[in-house]
Amino acid sequence: MKSSLKWVGIVLILIVTAACSQQEEESAPSGEAQGIEVQHELGTTTVPENPEDVVTLELGVTETVAALGIKPVGVADDDRPERIAESTMDVIEGYKSVGARSEPSLELIRTLQPDVIIADVDRHEAIYEELSAIAPTVAVVNDTADYQDVLTATETIGRALDREDETEELLDEHQEMRKDLKESLEDVEGNVLQAQYTESNIFEAPTSSFFMPSFLEEAGLEYALQNEEETSEDLTIEQLLKIDPDTLLLTKNEDDPSVKDQLQDDKLWNQLTAVKEDRVFELNHNDWSRRRSIPAVNERMDQMKELFAAGN
Structure with a gap:
């Protein structure tokens, strides 16, 4: 009888231990485990998976984000929305302006509570820490970019937005178009x-x-x-x-x-x-x-x- 009770107790302990372990795994902080590490021009930043609320601080960045199917909540547009391409505006219409690309409003960005900020390394390196205090910030080369810089930035943005498949499709289509252009010239x-x-x-x-x-x-x-x-x-x-x-x-x-x-x-x-x-x-x-x-x-x-x- 004592032996039977002993084995019942051991089984119960194992069951309880397994249940607690599973509960701990389910309730573990999401932090790094569920984030995406993105290497960029100013370091490595962990961004949330599938970010929804994105702020873009350069025109080329805004176009790339829109092309990947995301509508930014905030855009640095120099208060000149007419300079945004029609193809991009079709996606982002209704965004909140956060001011000039050269000097975006940190206060306005903060009110939008973004999941991630995509900045330009040349324009925004001086305020990178302030931006990072608001939300995970990824910096790419755009203001002074050459063609290869833009290709690299596109891949970085795609990773930061958890849209790597869409980015690969965009770049593959572009390379086919470039090949056709080169042949025609x-x-x-x-x-x-x-x-x-x-x-x-x-x-x-x-x-x-x-x-x-x-x-x-x-x-x-x-x-x-x-x-x-x-x-x-x-x-x-x-x-x-x-x-x-x-x-x-x-x-x-x-x-x-x-x-x-x-x-x-x-x-x-x-x-x-x-x-x-x-x-x-x-x-x-x-x-x-x-x-x-x-x-x-x-x-x-x-x-x-x-x-x-x-x-x-």
Whole structure:
């Protein structure tokens, strides 16, 4: 009898121990076990799985987040929502503006109680600790990004949002489009330069280290302004003439006057090969400079085909 009771007691102890162990596992703090570790430009950050409330602090970041199917609760939009692409606005309409990209409002971001913040390393490194005190913050290169930086940032954002499958699909589609573009540009001759004309009679030209020029090189074109240290250079008309690009892409804001009209009587301007060969194209500055994302360049590929077909 005592032996039977002894065995019953042992069984009960085992059952209770197993139940307690299971309960402890179920009630264990979620913390790191349920979070996602994301390596980024300013360190490693643990973000929650499937974050829903996201704040984005750079235009290219906002476009990427939208392309991955997430509507940010807060966006640094410079109080210029018209600069957000229609394809992105279709996803994010109704977001809360958190101010300028260069100086977002920490107070507004705090009120949104985000799950994660996606910042730009160049613009926001100085306030990274403050942002991190509000929510897990991941920093990527976008403001001064080249094409490879944007590819890396896209993968980082995808991991931070727990959307790696969607990110892989986005990048695979992009690579197919880029391959097709490169094949279509194989017979293009001469070099190309992108620039924005300013009121001080200076051409602000992005270099080969900046996003769109570096993408043009990936597409097989020769870019006329090589610089591994700086992302842009200021050129006088004389300096532009020394470079003398075969194709000139002039970016301007929506309300800016035509540069070709302004300079049509300028003697040096008319000596440019691109001018003489009618290969000067005026393009939207927002689309060709501010928008540094894979969705943005995808939207420009058909236009690139048209531009360079017209220039040859």
